[in-house]
Amino acid sequence: MAVSARRGEPLTLEEICTTALRMIDAGGVESLSMRRLAAELDVNPMSLYHHVDNKTALLQQVCSTVTLRLRLPADDGTPWQDQLRALGHAYRSIAQRHPSLWLYVQSHPEALKHDYPLWDVLNRILVAAGVPQERLAQTRKALFTFVSGFVFAECTGILAEQDGPGGVADADDTFEVAVDLIIAGLSAARP
DSSP: OOBOTTTOSBOOHHHHHHHHHHHHHHHOGGGOOHHHHHHHHTSOHHHHTTTOSSHHHHHHHHHHHHHHTOOOOOOSSOOHHHHHHHHHHHHHHHHHHOHHHHHHHHHOGGGSOTTOHHHHHHHHHHHHTTOOGGGHHHHHHHHHHHHHHHHHHHHHTHHHHTTOTTOOOOHHHHHHHHHHHHHHHHHHTOO
C-alpha cells in the first residue's frame, strides 16, 4: 500500500468510505467529487483510484459500508411481528442518519448489491409470518415500496407538510401506525 508523502500513513478503503460518507452527510451526494475527497484526505486524487475505479464504484462501496452497519433482527425465536418492527426501524434509521445517501439509492438502486442482507432477513420474517412461497417476492416488493414511500416522505419533508401550514407531523407515531398496518395486513392474509 502506497504511503502519501503528505499524510505519512497508508490510505485505506475504510478511511475513504468514512470520509466520503461524512462529506455526503454534510453536503449531499452532489457535493462529493474525487478531487474534493482527495483534498479532504490530504492525498493526490490518483491515490483514490488504487481503491475504487470511479465515483460510481465509490458510492457503491459507501452504500455497502452503511448497509453492513444496519442492525438486522436475529433469527432468535422472537415473534415475527417484533422482528418485522425491528427491521422497519433499522431501515428507517439509515435514512434518518444518512438522508442524502438514502435518497441517492432510491434513484440509483444499482448502488445496492443484490446480495443485500436485508432481503434475506425480510424473506425469513415473511416466511415466519406465513406468506406462501409463491407470494414472497411480491409481498417483499410491496412492503419495501410502502416503507420506502413513508421514509421518502419523511426525508423530503412531505410528511411534515401533511399537517398543514406551520404544522409538525409526529413521524415516529405515524411510522408506528404504518408498521401496525403492515403487521395487521400480514396477519389477516395468513392462510
